[in-house]
Amino acid sequence: MGDRLSGVNDNVRPRLLLIDGHSMAFRAFFALPADKFTTSGGQHTNAVHGFVSMLANLIKNEQPTHVAVAFDAGSTTFRTERFPEYKGGRDATPEPFKGQVPLIREVLDALRITHYEREMIEADDILATWSSEAGSRGWEVLVCSGDRDSLQFVTDTVTVLYPVKGVSELARMTPDAVEAKYGVRPERYPDLAALVGESADNIPGVPKVGPKTAAKWLTQYGDLEGVLAHADEITGVAGQNLREHIDQVRLNRELNHLLTDLDLPYAPEDLEARPWDREAMHTIFDALQFRTLRDRLLAMMPAEERGDDDVVAGPSLELDAVAPGGLGAWLAARGGKHLGLEVRGRAVPGSGDADLLALGDADGHAVVVDLTEIEPADDAALGAWLADEDAPKFVHGGKARWHELQGRGYALRGVTLDTELAAYLCHPDQRTFDLEDLTIRSLHREIGAASPGGTQGSLDLDLDGDGGELTVLAERASILVPLGEALADDLADRSATKLLELLELPLADVLARMEDTGIAVDVDLLRELDAEFGEQARHAAEEAYAVIGREVNLGSPKQLQEVLFDQLDMPRTKKIKTGYTTDAAALTELFAKTQHPFLEHLLAHRDVTKLRQTVETLLRYVGPDGRIHTTFQQTVAATGRLSSADPNLQNIPIRTAAGRRIRRAFVVGDGYETLLTADYSQIEMRIMAHLSGDEGLIEAFRSGEDLHNYVASRVFGVATTDVSPAQRSKIKAMSYGLAYGLSAFGLSKQLGIEVGEAQKLMDDYFTRFGGVRTYLHEVVEAARATGYTETILGRRRYLPDLTSDNRQRREIAERVALNSPIQGSAADIIKIAMLEVRKELDARGLRSRLLLQVHDELVLEVAPGEFEEVEALLRAAMGGAAKLSVPLDVSVGTGPNWHDAGH
DNA sequence: GCTTAGACGTA
DNA sequence: CGTACGTCTAAGCG
Incomplete structure (x- = not known):
């Protein structure tokens, strides 16, 4: 210390x-x-x-x-x-x-x-x-x-x-500084303050007496008692005021003591x-989300204190010098024990590469391999070990490692623990899971601190000529073993071991393959759409400029605010940080009020530029193989969902006709027969029915009727055949809103009805489906008691804000608590289904393959002659992914492109 | 070159 | 004053 x-x-x-x-x-x-x-x-x-x-x-x-x-x-x-x-x-x-x-x-x-x-x-x-x-x-x-x-x-x-x-x-x-500033020694300062007063404390001083006068008096008469004793001798207005305020001054002195x-x-x-x-x-x-401040403080800790007193110093790292051809022996000497595996490279799906690979064992021995100049014997030994299902490996972000190794021709199997996935399951709300951070948090150790010879100093000999990267990579590989063990304990404490081993870990492999496969696109069609949307955007912009008599940047909310609220003086919309919103809902409402043609053109421009932007983003991501390889992020969404990035293929337009044209550009690839999509219908409502046990809702699903029609008929007390479209859509909005913690206010806003009417609708709804209300209450209360919500697979989400004193924070947490078990359970179910689909496709030796997952939908590419078998196995896998008290309904579509395969 | 805000696409 | 995401542009910062 x-x-x-x-x-x-x-x-x-x-x-x-x-x-x-x-x-x-x-x-x-x-x-x-x-x-x-x-x-x-x-x-x-x-x-x-x-x-x-x-x-x-x-x-x-x-x-x-x-x-x-x-x-x-x-x-x-x-x-x-x-x-x-x-x-x-x-x-x-x-x-x-x-x-x-x-x-x-x-x-x-x-x-x-x-x-x-x-x-x-x-x-x-x-x-x-x-x-x-x-x-x-x-x-x-x-x-x-x-x-x-x-x-x-x-x-x-x-x-x-x-x-x-x-x-x-x-x-x-x-003391000198006080005297220089106030003209009295520190011990006399309260005397001075008593005379002058302190406006900040609402203490009145003697009028016309400031610090200068007070200091002068105090110097002359010694202290406050001296001043007061000679009050009669002091001339002028100040002296007069002093005599009139002697009691106040005495009180002041008493208070500031x-x-x-x-x-x-x-x-x-x-x-x-x-x-x-x-x-x-x-x-x-x-x-608090203080990253820099935390680092500043950590940096201030003396090195000896790094580990705290309750932490055992980490084993020193020994970077073994393995002679060419000796890797197989090094691996054999580890006796099949689990090793930490780290790779340096580009983890780009479909075009990854790796140049360095490090392995570390539990005893602190590590080896670094340059994959670009590896000996054939080492290559064979390494390839066999990497591909060996029974050679256990600890990794961090195994899916990325999979892509890197894939680019070098290595298969990766036998991952028994992924520290990134483990940390995600323990803390799903955390935004990043850097290995460095996890190491500090779980092991109280810092990467870079324990390198042989210490890589901290600037005088270190850089023998490997790699700026210490080799040793850092070796250290990362080595740390994976103790870190993995620590996280495994953490997982066990949270009952999440199975979730990792039986769900997320095998899923990472499924996702890696989906990303590697990618989805074929019709580049010519995308280019056509780009041009067409571009032309429409130009046209809409010109029309808009003509109306207002000048050219502005229609993509700038700031400039739009000037046009709408200064130049055209339109009614103000909802307030936001930078003024008034110009979002689509507000503009549509403004148009209803003003019928101003500028708004029409602006909205048209918005729509079409958004579509064009989507098309252009997609074009940028088409690989040399004519396919787009997204990355499915497995540790981002706090509910357990996947997300898709680079590019995001989970937000391809579908609601408008123009948008749907983009879906036509996702096509079946060469050598395959058709695209097949399968989605769960109303899975979140089914989960709600299951979790709440509400008899009415369960019956609604078992009846085989249209859900919203059925619910509407019960709520409005009419026959299912007499439910009006308006009634049905209100109920549909209500049903979906429930799982998000929708309020009467929110519902009224969405449906454009009075709050009272919305409230009545909710009351009527809960009269018929009271189990739902009970469930929603119970979910929040249980989460408040335990500190977390749980999905059907026991996936947790921690919500400390449920007991916050801050009402807004608490209410947000309550809505999150309502939604997480539902959204999260849906995510669990489709993940189970994906594993099953993959398992069945492999087991039957089918060539058909999974391409995309869009939360409640799977997209597959079907090989010639496999359609019927694939459809059947898909329905079975998805429908059988969970045993709920209501059936899981799956609808399937097929076609040459994503649009036509959709429903 | 970076971050933030606003906007908007999906389930 | 409905959850969960990702990504674009503009604008402000250095």
Whole structure:
């Protein structure tokens, strides 16, 4: 443990840092823009950020041996009781500030810094007491406070750090500095303040007496008592005012006297700085989304402290020099035990490549292989090991490794643990799962720190000529073994082991193959569409310009706002950060009100440029094989869904006729007969029926009737044959909204009806399908109790905000809690189905293959002559993926392109 | 060159 | 004041 944070070294004079928590946090709050410091969940963090940043600077620059923070406990204190106007007239604490103080306390806890507050007492009194106690021990004391009253306890050994500008610049208030600024010694400062008053605390001073006059008097008569004793001698208006305000001045002096004799539960010795709690730091900084600040603090920790006291030092890394041809022996020596596998390369589906590969074992032995100049014997040994289902491997992001190795001609099998997938299952809401971060979090170790010889120093010999990349890669491979074991424990604690081993891990392989296969596109058709949409966009733009008499950038919301609300002075739409929205819903409403032709052209332009943009993005991604290879992201969606990126093939238009033309460009590839799509109909409603056990809803699905018709007939009390289209669509909107936590307000907005009518619709709905309401309530309450929701496969999502004091955050969490089990269970089911489809296709030796997954839909490419068998196995796999209390209905379509294969 | 906001496509 | 995503452009930052 380093001296800095280890507390008293007998030879070193203790240095105590004391901080007025509220006053500094409040300064930070006003110094930093609230909108720039907000988590994705909407929690303001500007005060926390400013405070912690200041704290980090202080610790770094001042190197205190002891640290403590005092907070104000509430608005009533012994001072307000004595003088009710004290600190009166202040504006209410701003809403965005509240709630940040508990977060600051959490950070302090993680840093193991003592913080204290007491009813009726102000932070300054606590600091004054500690300061006085420490001063009497001969310690050096630094007091960080934005309250000028603290200047009274400045001495030769007690310095006040007073914020000048924000919280980044602190003035060192020594006795000389106080005298230079106020003209009196620190011990006389409260006398001066009593005369001058303090507007911030609503303490009136003597009129016409400012710091200069007060200092002059105090110098002349010694102290406040002297001044008051000679009040009669002072001439002029100021003297007259003083005589009239003597009582107020005495009261002021009484109020600004800070207590130094409190009986506190912590003596200065108890405030010794302690090693930080890394785990807690990660937790709170993750929640606050402070990445840089966390890194800054971590960097400040002495190297010896890196591992904390409860952490065993990691085994040193031994990079084995394996002679050409010796890789097989190296592997054999590992005796079939699991190894960490890392690869360097490009993980691009369909055109990946790998140049370096590293293997690491549990004993800290590692080997790095240059794949570009590998010996045939090593190549064979490595290829066999990689492809061996029974040679266990730990990887991080195995699907990407699969693509890299595939590009070099290696098959990858036998992955028994993927640290990225494991971490995702443990923390599905986390945005990234960098190996470096996981290592710090789970093992309290840092990659790069344990390299042989230490790669930290700039003087290291770069023997491999690779900037240390080889050793880092070897270290990454090595760390996978202990990291994998740690995560396996974590998974077991969360009952997620099977989810990894039986679902996500095998699915990664299925996805890798789908990505590698890609989907064929008709490039000529895409180019045609590009040109056509481009022409239509030009036309719409010209028409729009003609209407307003000038050319603006129709793609700029800012410029559009000028046109709509300044130039054309249209009714204002919904407020957004930058003014008023120009989104499609608002523009459509504006058009209904104004019939202004500009809006028509603008909307047409929007539609067609969006389509064109989609087409152009697709064209950019067509590979040399004439196919588009998306990447399915398996660790992104917190509910357990997949997402698709580079390009996103899960948001190809389907709702409009023009949009559907794009789907025609996704075609069956050479050597295949047709595309086949299969989708689950109303899977989320079926899951809702199953999970809620609502008899009415279950019967609706078993009846074989059209779901929305059936539900509408029950809600409106008419025969299924008499349900009007309007009734059906209302019910449809209501049913789908339920799973999202839709409110009567939201429903009314969507249907364009009164809130009262929407409320009645909801009431009628729940009269008939009460089990649904009960279920939705229970889901939220259960999640509040356990801290997480669960899908049918036990996939969890943690929702700490369910118990938040912040209503908005809490309500968002409640809607998430409603939706996650439903959306997540649907994701579970289709994932099971994909595994089954793949298994059956392989088992039967069929050439047909999975291409895409779009949440409730699978797209396959069917080889000649296999259609009937594939359709049957697909229906069986999808329909049998889960045993629910309602049937899983699958509808299948086929055709030469995605549009025609759809339904 | 980077990030953010607004907009909009899908389930 | 309905969930889950990805990606484009414009605009502001350095």
